[in-house]
Amino acid sequence: MRYISTRGQAPVLGFEDTMLTGLARDGGLYVPEEVPALSHGDIAALAGLSYEEVAVRIMAPFVADAFDEATFADLVAKAYAGFGHDARAPLKQLAPNHFLLELFHGPTLAFKDFAMQLIGQMFQHSLAKRGQKVTIVGATSGDTGSAAIEAFRGLEAVDVFILYPHGRVSDVQRRQMTTPSESNVHALALTGHFDDCQARVKDMFNDFDFRDRVALAGVNSINFARVLAQVVYFFTAAVSLGAPHRKVSFTVPTGNFGDIFAGHIAKRMGLPIEHLVVATNQNDILHRCLTTGEYRTGEVHPSISPSMDIQVSSNFERALHLAYDGDGSAIAQLMAELKTGGFTVSQGALQALREVYASGRASEAQTSAAITRTLAHGAELLCPHSAVGVEVAEAHLGTTPMVTLATAHPAKFPDAVEAATGIRPPLPPRMADLFDRPERITRVDNDLTDIETLIDEARAA
């Protein structure tokens, strides 16, 4: 399969190079040139298969030029072996027509593990085959960083540097990044917001001297391999609720738009998804854009769902690329306008977006109330991100089954959960000693040269 940039000016790549590259050299994001379609029969045949078997069937056409099917099946098996639930992504019923897809049974308790554990396996395999080493840089609001460090710790062929906003991640998130002792992983606490972290990562990719010198690779959801791994659970959930014979809707707590865009890919592949609902917290730029067509950045307002505190939602560019019928120069133009405050989506593109996406927002008070209410009604303790999803989903319930993605375990955000319920959710036993392990923290200013110097020095050490 060939992958092209959303901005139309970067080399066309196969899967392996797309995965190892991250951001395209024209500043765009890689997307498959064409999304393979599954037949009704192909989808029906997924019923009853294990998560891993479905994963191989869904992803095989996208990765075929990099891995033969037996090799890929082996990587998938290793990726999910460490999950704390046999179903990997179990579905729970909340109400007659409302289901919760639990995506937090991986090693760092957030859905990011689904992609990151697999990417760790794929990177290791590809780099060993090529005899290469890479430097991975990533920006995180907390969960991507911990998932990446967990997936890459101790691997020979990679050095990992994760930028997170100092003082704006939860203690559990920070400790998952700062307690691994392997010398190839580095958590950097940047003075600023998540958007600053993400902007500095993009700057490093656009500094071609640095990029080539350190063999830069990215594992943020700008990396298409991340999005791809997340397509799988839309299929497993929908098929267990009756697809392809019945339609299913999904509500996705959204920040960088990677997870919900995976749902869009699933729909393009033929999964009968009726509504894909974007759920935002008070940082509601995506909800406002889908409502008005205006994408205008403002201040980030820190919330109790910090992994969704965002103004520049990278993967929205991929959805825009589809909505503009693959017109790379139109996307490049919008992204240039974004640098100076925002852009207006054309009428035709807005209509195309609305055919796929609905949206809603949850305030801080509504989010807390959703945690309290869901515990009272169904004995399910939600993390604040999942609660944003449940709040928004409840406004979109209809005759089609609704699946809300539970993106993190409540124990990852114990303060918000305790404030709403009086219950402080304990960490699962396998990570109960997290607060006893020593931390390693490196502070860094929001300055590109400082960050690059630090990375050069750490690699030389």
Ligand SMILES: *Cc1c(COP(=O)(O)O)cnc(C)c1O
């Ligand atoms: C990353 C994250 C999100 C947002 O996902 P995107 O793919 O960035 O939209 C939501 N909830 C949690 C817990 C996360 O870690």
